[in-house]
Amino acid sequence: MTSKKKQEQLPDPAEMTYEQAIAELEEINERIEQGEIGLEESLVQYRRGLALSQRCSAILNAAEQELKKIMPGELKDDQKVG
DSSP states (O other): OOHHHHHHHSOOGGGSOHHHHHHHHHHHHHHHHTTOSOHHHHHHHHHHHHHHHHHHHHHHHHHHHHHHHHSTTTSOTTOOOO
């Protein structure tokens, strides 16, 4: 199976939960670190990891904004979630 076919079967990061995205990021990191995949596939997985990381960041930012609404004055600007 080619990388492109594998990529087509993966869920869109924008539709993943934080937990799903983190779990996949951990898997990608482990495969790259252990040398289980070649250079080209590593680059494909790296790009996928970036998309997953951006999704996690967006979820955390949304959670931070929600907390600021729920607890005004409790979460100061210098206190970040995550």
